[in-house]
Amino acid sequence: MTSKAMGEVQWKPGDSWSLCRAVLQRGCAVLAVALVAGCALGPNREDPFEPMNRTLYGVHDAVDTAVVRPVAQAYVDFVPSLIRTGVSNVFNNINDLFSGINGILQGKLDKAGDDFGRVVLNTGFGLGGLFDLASMMGIERGNEDFGQTFGFWGFPQGPYLFIPLLGPTTVRDGTGLALRLVWGPASYLNNEALQWSLYGIGYIDLRAEALSASSLVDTAALDRYTFIRNAYLQRRRYLVYDGKPPPEPEEP
Amino acid sequence: MRKFDSVARLRAAAVLLLTVALCAAAPAFAQEAPDAIVKRVASDVLATIQADPAIQAGNEARIREVLEVKLLPNFDFARMTALAMGRNWQAATPEQQKRVTDEFRALLVRTYSGALNNYRNETIDYKPLRMNPADTDVTVRTLVVRATGSPIQIDYSMAKQGDTWKCYDVIVAGVSLVTNYRDEFNNQVKAGGVDGLIKTLADRNKGVAAK
Numbered sequence: 159m160t161s162k163a164m165g166e167v168q169w170k171p172g173d174s175w176s177l178c179r180a181v182l183q184r185g186c187a188v189l190a191v192a193l194v195a196g197c198a199l200g201p202n203r204e205d206p207f208e209p210m211n212r213t214l215y216g217v218h219d220a221v222d223t224a225v226v227r228p229v230a231q232a233y234v235d236f237v238p239s240l241i242r243t244g245v246s247n248v249f250n251n252i253n254d255l256f257s258g259i260n261g262i263l264q265g266k267l268d269k270a271g272d273d274f275g276r277v278v279l280n281t282g283f284g285l286g287g288l289f290d291l292a293s294m295m296g297i298e299r300g301n302e303d304f305g306q307t308f309g310f311w312g313f314p315q316g317p318y319l320f321i322p323l324l325g326p327t328t329v330r331d332g333t334g335l336a337l338r339l340v341w342g343p344a345s346y347l348n349n350e351a352l353q354w355s356l357y358g359i360g361y362i363d364l365r366a367e368a369l370s371a372s373s374l375v376d377t378a379a380l381d382r383y384t385f386i387r388n389a390y391l392q393r394r395r396y397l398v399y400d401g402k403p404p405p406e407p408e409e410p
Numbered sequence: 411m412r413k414f415d416s417v418a419r420l421r422a423a424a425v426l427l428l429t430v431a432l433c434a435a436a437p438a439f440a441q442e443a444p445d446a447i448v449k450r451v452a453s454d455v456l457a458t459i460q461a462d463p464a465i466q467a468g469n470e471a472r473i474r475e476v477l478e479v480k481l482l483p484n485f486d487f488a489r490m491t492a493l494a495m496g497r498n499w500q501a502a503t504p505e506q507q508k509r510v511t512d513e514f515r516a517l518l519v520r521t522y523s524g525a526l527n528n529y530r531n532e533t534i535d536y537k538p539l540r541m542n543p544a545d546t547d548v549t550v551r552t553l554v555v556r557a558t559g560s561p562i563q564i565d566y567s568m569a570k571q572g573d574t575w576k577c578y579d580v581i582v583a584g585v586s587l588v589t590n591y592r593d594e595f596n597n598q599v600k601a602g603g604v605d606g607l608i609k610t611l612a613d614r615n616k617g618v619a620a621k
Contacts, residue, residue: 202593239557246559299560367559370525378521380594380610388590396584401563403584 204318204391211320215383218322226323227372230365242366244288249360250299251280251287256338260302264310269300301397304334309398318387326390444568444575445539447484448550452534455480459526473523481522486569486576487515493578494591495599495607502604510604513611518587520615531557546570549581 202208234242254276261270276292276299284291293299308330309315316329327335339345344360347353379385395403442450455476459465464472491511492499499507537551550566567579579588598607 250560374521374525377524378517380591380598380614384594384597385590388593389585392585392589393583401584406589 202318204315205387206317207319211318211387212383214322215320215386218320218325219382221322226362226365227369230362230369233362234366234369242363243290245359245363246367247280247284247290248287249363250290251277251284252343253303254280254299256304256342257300257302260304260307261300263307264302266300266302269302272297273300273302303331304337305331305394306334306398308334309394315391315394318391320383320387326386328391328394331394442574443539444541444548444566444570445536445550447568447575448552448566448577449536451481451484452552456532456534468527470523470527473526474519477519477523477526482515482519484575484577485515486571486578487511487518489569489576489578490514490518490588493588494595496592496596498595498599498604498607506604506608509608510611513608513615514591516615517611535561548575 205211254273258270258273258277261267261273276297277287279292279295279297280287280290283289305328313330315331319327319329319332321327321332324332324335344353344356347356375382375385375389458476458480459473462472462476465476488507488511491507491514494514495502495510502510533555535553535555537553539548539550541548547567547569550568552564552566553561554564555561562583563581564583565581566577567581568575568577579586581587595607598610602609
């Protein structure tokens, strides 16, 4: 395990602790800079770093339009839907495992039971998760993650962040996602090429799922940055409160 | 003379019968529950779309026509616009209010017809609605199950208006349409007044891309 000065931490594939430290250290550095920079900026209380985020969104949008979106579209156009569904199911199966863990962390044992039941069924009888038998049987996905667990525990979401390639997030959700990646099964692989291929396929799978949402945003939004931010924050709030968010206080 | 009488009497009887029938039917319509309205309208729109060859071939203008006739009368666009504008609604003149409403309505129709063009092989699960007879504001919950991808929850906020119910917000996967536009509308008004908002909406409806 190598660790140098902050921001230069290297991590070896499979060495999840060093990645974790790298992510946390960098996260703290970014956060510290952002907090100092953000004090005087931004009229939106959930998005104090709006100017910085807008710049990052511009970068993201350029890369997405030029590369990621066309690749995801080609994936949808040329890969049969049976295979795409199988790919989604395999990744979702892993997410269900983490959803179950987060269900337990939030004391939602019913939900966690469903999630673990799903994993057992789909892994055992659905060819390692290729087929989503559990959904066919009506066992619903819990859809919990670390960001929601932190929210459930009472951590504030923190400033909104737009990270190129990753998309909209908050300090809380971004931390959750980092933990998810560090503890995810792919991080335990020793083959770096295989590891990055899996991340790549998972990424395109997610992006393909969001293609119709993107075209909806293109039509519906007056300003895409604001539209995406508000939709993301509303959606996360809805998930943290399991579909029953308390009414939001009106802005003065 | 006698013949005319009997025709007149028949006609009167028919009118009477029709009136009685309508009176009997009217309460049935008036009492159509909000979830029943959502179910009736949604299944009607989807069935029409699935049966229309022009729409299946990707004709968005035809989708818009169907929406105009079957779907839109069930929405309260003025209320949606007022909610999205917040305090700026009161500050706008009636003429401005009408223009924002018209443009916002057109934008939502464009968005919705585009979305319908994307998803066609979908089925809708209607969740049972628990409401009291005295309720005047309810949320009807539905789950749209797609051929591929995970199901999407779509809820409709409905308010009672006289004998019927009108939808004033659509909540897609927890994202309220009206709430989502609140910031956008506010920013537009801050930057260019209500007329600025009208212009931006009109530009978007003419196909000018957003930033």
